[in-house]
Amino acid sequence: GAGVSQSPRYKVAKRGQDVALRCDPISGHVSLFWYQQALGQGPEFLTYFQNEAQLDKSGLPSDRFFAERPEGSVSTLKIQRTQQEDSAVYLCASSTREGQDSPLHFGNGTRLTVT
């Protein structure tokens, strides 16, 4: 059974470029989260989807960050005009349903390096 799949695994972008990071959640999982993990730190919440609805985007650091999940399955995190401080690992996680007893399944992340 496939887990959460993220692509690309590594991305190098020049400052000012736009990037798009993809997340394929586990089939049938309703909830999808994006987290940002800077070097040496714990993951920090970016945004949350329930099906196609983006219910919480309070963690997005600026309006350069945009996430979508148009059909309630695959999600894309887009970063416009990348800056060096955007360098981090971006983790996607999914779970079967909304609820505190539903564990999150994480992908292996996309490591973004902005030069």
Next chain:
Amino acid sequence: AQSVTQLGSHVSVSEGALVLLRCNYSSSVPPYLFWYVQYPNQGLQLLLKYTSAATLVKGINGFEAEFKKSETSFHLTKPSAHMSDAAEYFCAVIIYGNKLVFGAGTILRVKS
């Protein structure tokens, strides 16, 4: 606001020794608490979770954690460390739904 504090960014133990990774939480209501493990270049894997059913929670790979309300702690332990336990460990608390807030992490080194 709910948060977690992990004491010690690095812990080093000898193979076969006790593993103790510390986590304290702040919460105004009974929390849901989790421990995750992260191996290099991989995502996070759930070790165990506390959801108020029992104060001593057993997880995978021989790990367990005890919820102590009086100490607002949820420390992770394993009686005997194995080389394969070397990884980074994160304590986390639920904010709402299943939105997690993570601690800063503790890197566990196991010496042979």
